[in-house]
Amino acid sequence: MSETAKIEIDxxxxxxxxxxxxxxxxxxxxxxxxxxxxCITIDPxxxxxxxxxxxxxxxxxxxxxxxxxxxxxxxxxxxxxxLEVAYLLIYGELPNKSELxxxxxxxxxHTLVHEDMKQFxxxxxxxxxxMGVLASMICSLSTFYPESQDPNxxxxxxxxxxxxxIAKLPTLAAMSYKNAxxxxxxxxxxxxxxxxxxxxxxxAMPTEDYTPDPVVSExxxxxxxxxxDHEQNCSASTVRIVGSSQANLYASISAGVSALWGPLHGxxxxxxxxxxxxxxxxxxxxxxxIAKAKDKDDPFRLMGFGHRVYKxxxxxxxxxxxxxxDVLNKLGVNDPTLDIAKKLEKVALEDEYFVKRGLYPxxxxxxxxxxRALNIPTEMFTVMFALGRLPGxxxxxxxxxENKEPxxxxxxxxxxxxxRDYVSIDKR
Ligand code: ACO
Numbered sequence: 234m235s236e237t238a239k240i241e242i243d244x245x246x247x248x249x250x251x252x253x254x255x256x257x258x259x260x261x262x263x264x265x266x267x268x269x270x271x272c273i274t275i276d277p278x279x280x281x282x283x284x285x286x287x288x289x290x291x292x293x294x295x296x297x298x299x300x301x302x303x304x305x306x307x308x309x310x311x312x313x314x315x316l317e318v319a320y321l322l323i324y325g326e327l328p329n330k331s332e333l334x335x336x337x338x339x340x341x342x343h344t345l346v347h348e349d350m351k352q353f354x355x356x357x358x359x360x361x362x363x364m365g366v367l368a369s370m371i372c373s374l375s376t377f378y379p380e381s382q383d384p385n386x387x388x389x390x391x392x393x394x395x396x397x398x399i400a401k402l403p404t405l406a407a408m409s410y411k412n413a414x415x416x417x418x419x420x421x422x423x424x425x426x427x428x429x430x431x432x433x434x435x436x437a438m439p440t441e442d443y444t445p446d447p448v449v450s451e452x453x454x455x456x457x458x459x460x461x462d463h464e465q466n467c468s469a470s471t472v473r474i475v476g477s478s479q480a481n482l483y484a485s486i487s488a489g490v491s492a493l494w495g496p497l498h499g500x501x502x503x504x505x506x507x508x509x510x511x512x513x514x515x516x517x518x519x520x521x522x523i524a525k526a527k528d529k530d531d532p533f534r535l536m537g538f539g540h541r542v543y544k545x546x547x548x549x550x551x552x553x554x555x556x557x558x559d560v561l562n563k564l565g566v567n568d569p570t571l572d573i574a575k576k577l578e579k580v581a582l583e584d585e586y587f588v589k590r591g592l593y594p595x596x597x598x599x600x601x602x603x604x605r606a607l608n609i610p611t612e613m614f615t616v617m618f619a620l621g622r623l624p625g626x627x628x629x630x631x632x633x634x635e636n637k638e639p640x641x642x643x644x645x646x647x648x649x650x651x652x653r654d655y656v657s658i659d660k661r
Pocket of ligand 1: 278496497498499501526527533534535536537538539540541542590592595596597
């Protein structure tokens with residue numbers, strides 16, 4: 234007998250199927266609720282609402298588990314390359330040697346962006362935030378590839394759009410940085426790996442040679458993998474919902490970049506470093522800042538602490554914390570911000586307010602510190618997150634399309650004025 238759930242409304246009982254996922258998570262399937270009872274459910278922030286079934290990423294916030302397509306994040310972060318993980322997320326299985334070779338070749342072949350795009354960059358002010366530039370540039374790609382606007386194009390054409398995005402995002406990201414610095418753009422180099430090519434486009438200058446430090450490219454590979462997907466988070470849900478209207482993939486991913494930008498989501502990595510600098514410049518009185526974070530009348534929150542789903546620990550934070558120590562040791566970086574971060578972590582982890590609410594350092598608490606050690610400028614941190622999250626967004630979009638999901642269109646409970654007559658301006 235399959236399980237059901239009963240809901241009683243106005244003395245009438247309605248029965249709904251309970252569906253169970255492959256890791257035994259349960260959901261009440263209320264698809265027929267409105268048609269049968271006239272009621273809808275309300276759940277601001279979708280804290281209890283599953284928007285889809287998905288076979289991409291499993292996470293258990295209580296146990297601190299994160300797996301892509303069944304593979305534990307710890308194993309992927311230690312052993313895989315970012316492009317291998319991208320292939321896994323998008324196509325469902327780890328690639329064999331020839332699959333990976335042809336995927337890599339396709340990505341490498343499409344790294345250049347159209348020369349006309351240079352003019353867009355030049356039109357931005359030097360202080361333009363690179364996330365604003367990136368979101369616009371990704372959407373602009375759709376104008377160079379108008380065939381991407383056809384929702385019914387063949388699979389090979391869709392694959393090409395996905396590969397173009399993965400290939401061109403590092404180029405666009407590095408161009409937005411170079412443009413902000415008013416430095417000449419560095420073109421992609423096809424003999425370099427994905428991470429090395431990005432670092433080269435970021436840091437090479439026409440005046441001198443640049444060879445990325447293997448410690449730096451390895452750390453970047455790990456960071457990109459850790460960020461590659463996180464099931465139905467704010468930006469992935471945005472990508473799915475925009476894509477559900479059959480808007481093209483470039484437009485959908487651009488919307489994901491915008492959603493990621495906010496400090497409560499991917500923008501937290503920039504906000505963490507800015508917060509740590511502020512605390513340090515203010516004299517480093519941690520008790521004062523912890524008290525501010527606990528004060529409900531004070532808008533200050535400890536950035537990099539807390540997570541919508543992880544209430545014990547963030548498994549990515551555990552891996553990244555170790556990577557952070559390794560990178561700083563190997564590069565011999567002595568960053569006073571790190572001392573503040575370590576002290577803050579200790580104080581918050583022992584404070585009853587944080588313990589009671591399950592507020593632990595999340596992935597963004599440490600990623601900013603590593604990016605800083607890698608010489609990535611603070612405003613680029615969320616762009617780095619976007620580079621990592623891209624294959625996840627693509628996989629989520631692809632799954633939504635293949636599942637033939639309906640257009641995303643939530644309902645509401647109206648609480649405004651009841652019908653009333655228009656009043657002319659002289660009588661108001
Ligand atoms: N500092 C102080 N208090 C906090 C913090 C924080 N960072 N995070 C949550 N709280 C408190 C809330 O005030 C609330 O307290 P209350 O129960 O007394 O009202 C309680 O903890 C629960 O918080 P909610 O905001 O309801 O939790 P939610 O799941 O909606 O929010 C979020 C999660 C947005 C991540 C939140 O913890 C936060 O703002 N953290 C700081 C920003 C951040 O680091 N974001 C990155 C997330 S990771 C990522 O996107 C990759």
